[in-house]
Amino acid sequence: MEYIEPHAHMVSRTTDDYQQLALTGCVALAEPAFWAGWDRRSADSFEDYFGQLTDFEPKRAAQFGIRHYTYLCLNPKEGENRELAREVIKRIPKFLERPNVIGIGEIGLNRNTRNELETFKDHVALALEYNQLILIHTPHLEDKYKGTKLIIRALQTFAKLDPQRVMIDHAEEHTIEMIRDNGFRCGLTLYPHTKVSMARAVDILEMHGTQGIYVNSACDWGNSVPVAVPQFILEMRRRKHSEETIRTVVYDNPISFLSQSPKFHLQAPQASVSQMAEVGI
Amino acid sequence: MSNLAGSCKMDLAQTLDEYFLENRHKLLEIAAFLDRLDRACDGATPEDDFRVAAMRRAIGVLLSDSKCRARDVQLILSDPTDEPRERLDRKAAWGAYINQNGH
Numbered sequence: 168m169e170y171i172e173p174h175a176h177m178v179s180r181t182t183d184d185y186q187q188l189a190l191t192g193c194v195a196l197a198e199p200a201f202w203a204g205w206d207r208r209s210a211d212s213f214e215d216y217f218g219q220l221t222d223f224e225p226k227r228a229a230q231f232g233i234r235h236y237t238y239l240c241l242n243p244k245e246g247e248n249r250e251l252a253r254e255v256i257k258r259i260p261k262f263l264e265r266p267n268v269i270g271i272g273e274i275g276l277n278r279n280t281r282n283e284l285e286t287f288k289d290h291v292a293l294a295l296e297y298n299q300l301i302l303i304h305t306p307h308l309e310d311k312y313k314g315t316k317l318i319i320r321a322l323q324t325f326a327k328l329d330p331q332r333v334m335i336d337h338a339e340e341h342t343i344e345m346i347r348d349n350g351f352r353c354g355l356t357l358y359p360h361t362k363v364s365m366a367r368a369v370d371i372l373e374m375h376g377t378q379g380i381y382v383n384s385a386c387d388w389g390n391s392v393p394v395a396v397p398q399f400i401l402e403m404r405r406r407k408h409s410e411e412t413i414r415t416v417v418y419d420n421p422i423s424f425l426s427q428s429p430k431f432h433l434q435a436p437q438a439s440v441s442q443m444a445e446v447g448i
Numbered sequence: 449m450s451n452l453a454g455s456c457k458m459d460l461a462q463t464l465d466e467y468f469l470e471n472r473h474k475l476l477e478i479a480a481f482l483d484r485l486d487r488a489c490d491g492a493t494p495e496d497d498f499r500v501a502a503m504r505r506a507i508g509v510l511l512s513d514s515k516c517r518a519r520d521v522q523l524i525l526s527d528p529t530d531e532p533r534e535r536l537d538r539k540a541a542w543g544a545y546i547n548q549n550g551h
Contacts, residue, residue, distance in 0.1 A: 278537065
């Protein structure tokens with residue numbers, strides 16, 4: 168079955184992972200900007216990263232017929248540094264015209280601090296000013312419930328914001344209702360330990376329905392599974408869900424959200440020999 | 449989420465056939481983990497740790513009649529407060545809520 172991987176940090180993954188994604192039916196993916204595992208020291212470092220996301224990674228993905236899209240931001244893990252955040256946010260607009268940039272993300276909260284919240288609101292304002300989609304990271308573990316409440320409360324202060332253009336990701340059993348009741352799109356992240364398992368993701372869909380929900384691997388440099396979405400497909404089949412229902416979650420719903428950006432389309436990318444040489448293959 | 453009855457497409461026997469063994473495994477992992485805490489070389493009391501205390505409360509939920517046990521466990525492990533933290537205390541979450549008194 169063809170699927171969309173709407174959240175994957177491919178800069179941290181190998182070319183073999185791109186191949187596995189392609190072999191399992193992935194036709195497009197979206198890569199939000201994230202934390203490198205260490206705090207970057209300057210806005211210049213972010214500019215280099217944004218260059219990687221908008222130039223190098225699309226070429227790497229194209230070799231396997233996968234279309235690559237991206238969201239840009241300073242990740243919530245670095246949001247405490249207000250000075251750095253302001254400087255990075257100033258530099259984002261010049262990248263927004265690049266052909267694979269579809270939004271601002273993944274923004275949100277990490278430890279739910281006042282500074283993180285201010286950095287989050289600055290990013291939302293930027294997204295609205297430039298008419299970008301918004302991808303939101305909700306915090307980990309014990310911080311998720313409160314963080315999701317704070318995020319929704321902050322979003323509701325933006326009168327012009329259309330909640331259907333906002334994807335609130337990493338939802339779990341205790342946050343999905345507040346996300347959907349307030350009209351936002353909702354992502355379930357399939358992680359081995361710290362988010363939802365394949366079985367729990369199916370449980371959530373059985374209990375809440377499929378409307379406005381997609382699943383993703385959020386694979387990165389940590390303990391994560393790039394082919395989590397096809398594993399989820401197998402779990403849905405194990406649970407006797409129809410192919411139509413599965414396709415809704417792994418293909419139609421991601422397209423419904425992502426295609427609100429005029430840049431998103433599914434024509435297979437062409438990887439030229441010169442492009443492949445450029446990325447060292 | 450008012451009517452959850454029948455929302456799983458498998459009947460009871462099918463669900464047990466598919467999932468009993470892997471959940472039996474998880475149950476034994478938790479039991480062995482609790483035993484391991486009791487055998488810690490410093491002789492410390494596991495229940496004094498906020499994570500163990502939260503886990504013991506969560507285990508109580510498993511025996512309840514709630515139809516949303518996963519959600520209820522999540523809430524037990526969550527920060528129940530509403531106001532943002534004044535400043536960053538650490539980068540990573542703990543997995544269970546710790547209040548200002550360390551509990």
